[in-house]
Amino acid sequence: QVHLVESGGGLVQAGGSLRLSCAASGRTLSRAVVGWFRQTPGQEREFVAAIYWSGAGTSYANSLKGRFTISKDNAKNTVYLQMNNLNSEDTAVYYCATSARIPAGVVHSHGWYDYWGQGTQVTVSS
Numbered sequence: 001q002v003h004l005v006e007s008g009g010g011l012v013q014a015g016g017s018l019r020l021s022c023a024a025s026g027r028t029l030s031r032a033v034v035g036w037f038r039q040t041p042g043q044e045r046e047f048v049a050a051i052y053w054s055g056a057g058t059s060y061a062n063s064l065k066g067r068f069t070i071s072k073d074n075a076k077n078t079v080y081l082q083m084n085n086l087n088s089e090d091t092a093v094y095y096c097a098t099s100a101r102i103p104a105g106v107v108h109s110h111g112w113y114d115y116w117g118q119g120t121q122v123t124v125s126s
Helices: none
Strands: 002-007 010-013 018-026 033-039 045-054 057-062 068-073 078-083 092-099 118-125
Touching: 002 092, 018 033, 018 092, 018 118, 033 078, 045 068, 045 078, 057 068, 078 092
Parallel strands: 010 118
Antiparallel strands: 002 018, 018 078, 033 045, 033 092, 045 057, 068 078, 092 118
16 A cells, blocks of 8 residues: 655745655555646546656656656655646645556656655636
């Protein structure tokens, strides 16, 4: 069992920045992928970024490249999502998720992830 806890969400003005954290505990998934997704009411969960616990491989939604950066601290079992130049379209609940069974090429698909955090709200005011 893996337990994920997100933090760092809040209210920010357009153009501002936030850094989200995803702290993992429980069973270590040494070959796991950790992904960030976001969701707004009535919409499907949207892929944001993903990173491998081992190595340095990352993946981003094309529309967010250059503004969002995913990183990790293996010693702290924590994955971060740095979000810059935020706009109102970034308002959503942000979730982190992990799985050890995701084939390469489908890290953007939320159906492959086994464990999810509770989410953290990000609200961008214009």
